[in-house]
Amino acid sequence: MRLSLIIPARNEAKSLADLLPRIFALNLADEVLVVNDGSSDDTAQVAKAAGARVIHNPYRMGNGAAIKNGARHAQGDILLFMDADGQHDPADIPRLLARLDEGFEMVIGARSFASQASLGRGLANGIYNGLASYMTGQRVEDLTSGFRVVRAEKFRQFLYLLPNGFSYPTTITMAFFRAGYALSYLPIVAGKREGKSHIQPLKDGVRFLLIIFRVGTLYSPLKLFAPVSLGFFLLALGYFLATWRFTNMSALLFTTSMLVFLIGLVSEQITALMYKDD
Structure with missing residues (x-):
């Protein structure tokens, strides 16, 4: 089966210069797509020089919009998503794929509390995970992880549900639970991101909470x-x-x-x- 690796990126030229060669060295993906979400730096040029296929959003549309755009253009039967900021280790990709082969529809790289970007983010994600676990009746270990591998056919069924912002992992995880698709979590260690985060803690924290309740009404009102x-x-x-x-x-x-x-x-x-x- 063909594997498409999709990386949404906005102003991540520096981290991509290190990340992409490590991905290509694994020789696992049939195609690597970098979705350039209206970057003002050399993100597109760096990605293209490394051998990635670059998809351009004409302006900043959001992380979720970049994910959806990448999924629409991907040709693989398996989609693997990872962040462009250097937090996700390409060495974990074979482990995710091996777990998917065990009969799951999606495998998510679950970060430990120590791998959270900050204490506040860790506590917030703990609350999100607890609420999602209550809604689904299943243990949700990492609701917001962007490092995951999924079967393309199943993922595309829910493109219309995905928001354009940073909360696509929340929505797709809850949608898979609601549809009765088999999910698995794989413990990973997330590194420190390169550059400045695009997430605004207060604004996006409230938005995440609203999205959890929105998705909750979609899952089990x-x-x-x-x-x-x-x-x-x-x-x-x-x-x-x-x-x-x-x-x-x-x-x-x-x-x-x-x-x-x-x-x-x-x-x-x-x-x-x-x-x-x-």
């Missing part, structure tokens, strides 16, 4: 709506028992509880329709 509904119900019941009167506030809280639960039921049916062909 009742797991989000039911606890909220129960919370309103218990609040209404507590208010009634405390006052021993059925007031307008009691009615409002009970009605809100019922409406939230019904919205969850409707969302659950809509979600089932989205995955009817999987």
Whole structure:
């Protein structure tokens, strides 16, 4: 089976100059695609000189958009994604491919807590992983890792769901769980990135959290709506028992509880329709 290695890159000329020769030295990929996401440095020239096939986004469209563009142009049956900033070690690629051959549809390189870029990022990713584990009923070891190998046919089924920003790993992981595809995690050690990160902690942190809830509603809406509904119900019941009167506030809280639960039921049916062909 043909392997396409896809690297989204924005202003990563320095790290690519070191990364690409190490990738080609492995002689595993049938093609290496670097998606140049509107870089203002020599990213495209460095990638082309190293032997990679360069795909150009005319302006900065986002990491997720670069991933989708690369997936559309890739010719391989297997897609391998890795970051251009030097954090991912090409020596781990054979291990990912070997795990995929064990019968999985996607294998994700899972970073340890020590490999996180900062303490804050590590704690945030821990929260994301915990919430995703609750939603899926499966242990999610690294929800945001960009180092993964996946079968192209399965990946392209969910291109329409993927956002254009930095959270494509979150969405594709949850979508694979929802579709019932087999996933596996492989422990990796991520190095220190070259250059400056494009992620803005506060802005992108809030965005990641919103995306997790958005993806949660796509995966299993009742797991989000039911606890909220129960919370309103218990609040209404507590208010009634405390006052021993059925007031307008009691009615409002009970009605809100019922409406939230019904919205969850409707969302659950809509979600089932989205995955009817999987």
